[in-house]
Amino acid sequence: MKYIGENNTLSITAGLQFSMAMDDIRRVAEWTKQVDERIMEFLYESGSHPSSAIGHFINDINGVNYSRSYINQRCHELAEYGLLEKNYKNFGLSPKGEAFLEDNIDLSKLEKDPNHS
Numbered sequence: 001m002k003y004i005g006e007n008n009t010l011s012i013t014a015g016l017q018f019s020m021a022m023d024d025i026r027r028v029a030e031w032t033k034q035v036d037e038r039i040m041e042f043l044y045e046s047g048s049h050p051s052s053a054i055g056h057f058i059n060d061i062n063g064v065n066y067s068r069s070y071i072n073q074r075c076h077e078l079a080e081y082g083l084l085e086k087n088y089k090n091f092g093l094s095p096k097g098e099a100f101l102e103d104n105i106d107l108s109k110l111e112k113d114p115n116h117s
Contacts, residue, residue: 040083040097
């Protein structure tokens with residue numbers, strides 16, 4: 001169960017109680033997936049990498065098994081929205097992606113770049 005409590009906080013209860021300020025929640029969109037934030041956080045910390053290296057890192061750190069093609073697909077979609085920049089085979093975090101990680105962009109307000117190749 002989620003609800004907005006006193007002092008504009010989000011509380012989640014299911015046997016455990018957790019509360020955080022609404023300002024601490026990144027604003028995502030319907031098209032985003034949980035792995036998208038992990039991809040952007042990795043690129044923020046380590047610079048540009050090919051999608052295969054991004055997937056390898058995310059799988060190792062998070063104990064999951066995303067396929068190389070899925071990570072590649074997510075990187076391309078993030079680039080279409082201007083959150084990543086592609087340089088040959090490498091993806092890097094764009095200024096817009098950095099702004100998202102700093103909680104300065106609401107992804108639900110972004111549109112795909114029609115000129116993105």
